[in-house]
Amino acid sequence: MAPRANWKGFLKVGELSCAVALYTAASQSERIAFHTLNRKTGNRVHRQFVDGETGKPVERDDQVKGYEVAQGEYVTFEPDEVASVVPESDKTLAIEQFIACHDIDDVYFDRPYYLAPSDPVAAHAFNLVRDAMKKKQVAALARTVLFRRVRTVLIRAHDTGLIATTLNFDYEVRSSDEAFEGLPKRKIAGEMLDLARHIIDTKRGEFDPVKFDDRYESALAEMVKAKLAGKPLPKPKAVKSTKVVDLMEALRQSAAGGKAAKKPAAAKKPASAKKATPQRKAS
Template sequence: MSPRANWKGSLKIAELTCPVALYSATSTSDRIAFHTINRLTGHRVRRNFVDSETGEPVESGDQVKGYEVGKNEYVVLEPEEIAQATPKSDKTLAIETFVDCGEIDAVYFDKPYYLSPSQSDANELFVLIREGMRKNKVAALAKTVLFRRARTVLISAYGDGLLATTLNFDYEVRS
């Protein structure tokens, strides 16, 4: 069974647009997962959300997100407010610039994806882009929205395809 694309959209360089798909280059499915079990009954334990002061269970409809601004002080965000703040995706990997291969410090690398053409009529353009990058020993920096999050992506020639690696922002990297 062939892998399913995690994302489909377009790779855009100036006026050129190539339909592409992203596939996870790594997998966590083979990791061992443990469940919490009741030692006495052997049944799985379910996690309940309870009010930290009263100890009473809180139904999912009464739960909202909150950002702590002080000790026990929160700014409450309703689901609609969070949805409004979520960046909208135009399904485009918009290349902003090219950099020399190796110029980006590996500490910024987050998650690698294989990038390939999503339509057979895009193969020729895709190969042209890949081989141009390989010949000039450059990688591309692109902006996009992936999985409801604005991301910068490093795109480089990799074997018969391209590797698209999401990058961490400066504030995410510890010094």
């Protein structure tokens, strides 16, 4: 079955345009989901909005949006007032500029989508844009209305199509200054840095998403299977506690593959060696 498009419109570069569609690239729909049930009847329960003070249910027609201006004080907005500020969409993904692929910090990345031509006629122009971007090794910044908001989208060549990643707004990305405040700026050198480099070299590899399993999801699946089969629920494995050791010792053990590293033996002094006697300075 062909995937359902999240959005359809036109990719526009200058005077060139082609019909395109966005498809979800990352989804959580395959995760195991539980419904909340009434323990007594086994029926599903549904959420209901209730008044915070009286506890009585509030019907949909009696619900309005409110912005809190002070503790317990709100300015209210009717649904049509909120709808009036939703931007109108012309269904155009207009490319505003091309940038180097590494120019944007990935902390701004929001959600990825596959971008593909939505009809055979558009394929030629679409392929032209994709191949030109590959040749120049650039990404594109475009803007359009997606899901009731004007969004900035980063477009990159990907296999035979394009990846369109919505970007977080600047006000949504928090500064790292507070998180990194107080971190020492001293440089690490000597054996400690050499050991760290060695560990990185021995663990160097390539990203393979198949190797990174969701252990919580797997445990839920095993629990569901056991329930359906009427078997005892699997017991969680005990987590091994780690001993706190000094940084240098931890690096040595890591470099040795988890085994205690042998410290180099101290050089023996010759039998005839005598302790040097400090000489007095001439007065």
